[in-house]
Structures are given as C-alpha cells and as structure tokens.
Amino acid sequence: MLSFLKEKLRLLVITDKKLKPNIVKAVEDALRGGATSIQLRLKESSTKEMIEVGREIRRLTRNYEALYFVDDRLDVALATDADGVQLGPDDMPIAIARELAPNLIIGGSVYSLEEAVRAESEGADFLGAGSVFPSPTKIDARVIGLNGLREIVKKVKIPVVAIGGINASNAEAVLKTGVVGIAVISAVMGAEDVYRATLELRKIIDMALGHGEPP
Amino acid sequence: MLSFLKEKLRLLVITDKKLKPNIVKAVEDALRGGATSIQLRLKESSTKEMIEVGREIRRLTRNYEALYFVDDRLDVALATDADGVQLGPDDMPIAIARELAPNLIIGGSVYSLEEAVRAESEGADFLGAGSVFPSPTKIDARVIGLNGLREIVKKVKIPVVAIGGINASNAEAVLKTGVVGIAVISAVMGAEDVYRATLELRKIIDMALGHGEPP
Numbered sequence: 001m002l003s004f005l006k007e008k009l010r011l012l013v014i015t016d017k018k019l020k021p022n023i024v025k026a027v028e029d030a031l032r033g034g035a036t037s038i039q040l041r042l043k044e045s046s047t048k049e050m051i052e053v054g055r056e057i058r059r060l061t062r063n064y065e066a067l068y069f070v071d072d073r074l075d076v077a078l079a080t081d082a083d084g085v086q087l088g089p090d091d092m093p094i095a096i097a098r099e100l101a102p103n104l105i106i107g108g109s110v111y112s113l114e115e116a117v118r119a120e121s122e123g124a125d126f127l128g129a130g131s132v133f134p135s136p137t138k139i140d141a142r143v144i145g146l147n148g149l150r151e152i153v154k155k156v157k158i159p160v161v162a163i164g165g166i167n168a169s170n171a172e173a174v175l176k177t178g179v180v181g182i183a184v185i186s187a188v189m190g191a192e193d194v195y196r197a198t199l200e201l202r203k204i205i206d207m208a209l210g211h212g213e214p215p
Numbered sequence: 216m217l218s219f220l221k222e223k224l225r226l227l228v229i230t231d232k233k234l235k236p237n238i239v240k241a242v243e244d245a246l247r248g249g250a251t252s253i254q255l256r257l258k259e260s261s262t263k264e265m266i267e268v269g270r271e272i273r274r275l276t277r278n279y280e281a282l283y284f285v286d287d288r289l290d291v292a293l294a295t296d297a298d299g300v301q302l303g304p305d306d307m308p309i310a311i312a313r314e315l316a317p318n319l320i321i322g323g324s325v326y327s328l329e330e331a332v333r334a335e336s337e338g339a340d341f342l343g344a345g346s347v348f349p350s351p352t353k354i355d356a357r358v359i360g361l362n363g364l365r366e367i368v369k370k371v372k373i374p375v376v377a378i379g380g381i382n383a384s385n386a387e388a389v390l391k392t393g394v395v396g397i398a399v400i401s402a403v404m405g406a407e408d409v410y411r412a413t414l415e416l417r418k419i420i421d422m423a424l425g426h427g428e429p430p
Binding site: 046047048049051072073074075078079089090091092093096097100 | 308
C-alpha cells in the first residue's frame with residue numbers, strides 16, 4: 001500500500017478554477033500528460049458544484065488509474081467516492097477525519113516542521129509540505145525553502161510531497177530532498193497547454209526518481 | 216419520533232456571524248429564551264472554525280434539550296455530532312446525504328412547491344420553506360408568501376418550518392398556515408436582546424400552536 005501510494009504521489013496536480021475555469025477538461029489534459037493524482041480544490045463554489053465536478057474527476061481518475069483527492073471538504077470526498085482528502089491547519093482536524101472516514105487516504109498540508117510532526121502523529125498518511133518557493137497562487141503562504149523541506153523529510157516516516165512554486169526549472173532540485181513527488185497548481189494550470197506542461201514535469205520526475213516499480 | 220421532531224421545530228434559530236459575531240453567546244441567549252433548535256450557518260469561515268463553534272453549540276443544545284442542525288456542511292455535522300443537516304438546492308443532494316449519514320435528521324431548504332415535493336421524495340425529514348416574506352438577511356431569496364407556504368404544507372406529508380422575514384408581528388399569521396414552527400435569523404440575531412426576542416417569539420408560537428405534548 002505504501003509503495004503504491006508513493007508511486008501515485010509522484011505528480012499531484014491541483015485544480016484552479018481561476019486559471020482554468022473548465023476544470024474537468026484541464027484535469028483530463030493533466031491526466032493524459034501523466035498526472036498520478038488529482039486534487040479538487042474549489043473554495044468559492046457551492047457544495048453542489050463541488051460534487052458535480054468531483055464526480056467527473058472521479059470518473060476520469062479511474063480511467064487513468066490516478067488517485068483523486070479533495071482539498072478540505074470531507075463531505076465532498078465522501079459524496080464523490082474520493083480516494084482521499086487533504087487537510088490543512090484551517091481544515092477539519094486529521095484525527096476527526098480519520099475517525100469519520102477510516103478508509104480515506106488523509107494528506108496533511110503542513111507549513112513547518114512542527115506542523116509536519118503533528119500531522120504525522122494525528123494520523124496523516126502523507127504530507128503536502130511547503131511552500132518550498134514563493135507561490136504565485138498562494139501569496140501569503142509561509143516559505144520553508146529546500147532546507148525546510150529536507151528537515152521535514154528527515155523527521156517524518158510518512159511520504160512527503162513538496163508544494164509551492166515548483167515548476168520545470170526547479171523540480172529536479174526539489175526531488176533531491178527525498179520527497180516522493182511534487183504537487184503543482186500554476187506550473188500546470190497556468191500553462192497554455194496543460195497536457196504538455198504535465199508531460200514535461202512528469203519526465204523530469206521520472207528522470208529524478210527512476211521509473212518506479214512496475215504496476 | 217415525528218411528534219418529537221415537530222415539537223423541536225417550533226422555534227429554529229439560525230446563527231449569523233455578521234449580526235452577532237459572538238455566535239456561542241448568542242446561541243446560549245436564544246436557548247435561554249426558548250429556542251427549540253439551533254442551526255449553525257457560517258458560510259465564510261474555515262472548516263476548523265465551524266467545528267470549534269459547532270462543538271460549543273452541541274454542548275449548549277444538549278444542556279437545553281434543543282436540536283442542533285448544520286447548514287449545508289455534512290462534514291461539520293458529522294464532526295460535531297449534530298442532530299441534523301439542512302440542505303438547499305445548492306448543497307449536497309439529499310439522497311446522497313441520506314446514504315452517507317443515515318442517522319442524521321435531514322431538513323430540505325425549499326423555495327417553491329416543486330422543490331418541496333422533490334425534497335420530500337428525496338428523503339428529507341422536514342422542510343424549511345420560504346421565503347415567506349422578503350428577508351433582510353437573504354435579499355435575493357424567492358418570496359413565496361403565505362399562500363405559497365400554505366400550498367406546500369397541504370402538498371407534503373413531512374413537517375414544514377416557515378422561514379424568511381418572520382418576526383413577532385407576523386408570526387401568528389404564519390403559524391396559521393399549518394407549519395410546525397418558524398425559523399428566524401434577523402428577528403433574533405438582529406435584536407439587541409437575543410434572549411428577550413426569542414422569549415417573545417416562543418410565547419407567540421406556544422399561544423398559536425398550543426403547549427404541545429409533555430416532554
């Protein structure tokens with residue numbers, strides 16, 4: 001299970017309605033390009049819309065054998081049969097989510113070593129740690145840098161995915177810190193050609209991490 | 216169960232952070248004044264804050280033997296052990312919520328006869344129907360009037376709670392339509408003295424509906 005999860009966390013692509021209003025089309029392009037996981041992040045929409053979009057992402061990720069996560073919203077994750085939920089410091093506490101949904105993969109979003117250790121102890125299955133670099137989509141996020149990322153990877157036992165300002169030009173350096181993969185918004189959703197941007201990133205990742213175990 | 220639910224739906228008070236930023240204090244004042252149900256409605260807050268406030272409301276409603284509902288958010292309802300969830304046309308479909316949380320009481324928010332019939336058929340336990348009058352807190356809501364409300368009450372078999380612009384001066388007329396109770400935001404949360412405003416409404420309700428079955 002753990003090595004399966006690690007493989008599927010190589011390239012986690014997060015939706016962004018402002019950058020790509022047609023979320024479902026952008027997700028399909030990212031999956032064609034090699035995204036191994038998709039995270040639905042849709043902060044200012046109605047629950048109904050989240051569920052409608054989430055169902056489409058569920059269908060697509062099944063077709064591409066990718067994992068499907070929902071940011072923040074356990075209700076949307078459960079309603080759309082997601083593989084997991086991503087929970088940050090302002091979301092539902094991880095321990096409660098674990099109790100309510102024992103079968104979901106829980107990713108903890110952490111912005112410091114302290115938060116990383118806490119998320120692991122509360123039962124997170126993996127961490128999204130950042131921001132590695134200043135990020136164009138999360139201007140107010142704390143920046144931990146490559147050193148901060150390395151410390152987290154060293155300290156926790158669960159897989160760590162790097163997030164925040166990662167793109168084709170810095171991905172290799174990020175992957176050398178020991179993370180199992182990278183999560184991106186702008187690098188893919190801000191690209192004119194989502195498919196090509198994902199393909200390029202996936203190549204860099206596979207070069208850096210090796211081609212992984214056969215499926 | 217049904218007559219218990221009907222009794223507890225006499226006076227449903229909905230939170231409003233803009234009108235009363237100290238939600239927990241306002242809820243306690245409303246409960247002291249005789250609110251039989253509280254609905255947590257907290258649209259622009261983090262999930263973490265919703266859960267923190269929800270836990271306090273859970274504790275208070277237990278003390279006052281009132282029901283505790285959450286607007287829209289099934290995840291917050293589950294995380295705070297709410298009695299139920301209130302779902303409108305932009306929220307999670309009632310049938311999905313019923314499947315995910317078979318033990319929750321589900322209230323459907325409906326704004327027309329058509330929506331009322333659909334919510335009943337999808338499995339709602341009761342309806343919040345409105346807006347009866349133009350409402351100061353929901354300016355864009357559709358107004359169904361006393362006649363629209365009467366039609367809904369006649370058509371569905373589940374209990375109906377009236378909502379929208381209801382206050383001490385029009386509550387009696389509303390209660391004559393056959394609803395089991397009223398739901399209010401401004402009439403209570405917009406009052407200087409939440410306790411007195413609730414007390415006054417509760418008196419009007421008990422006069423109109425009788426004193427109900429002994430507990």
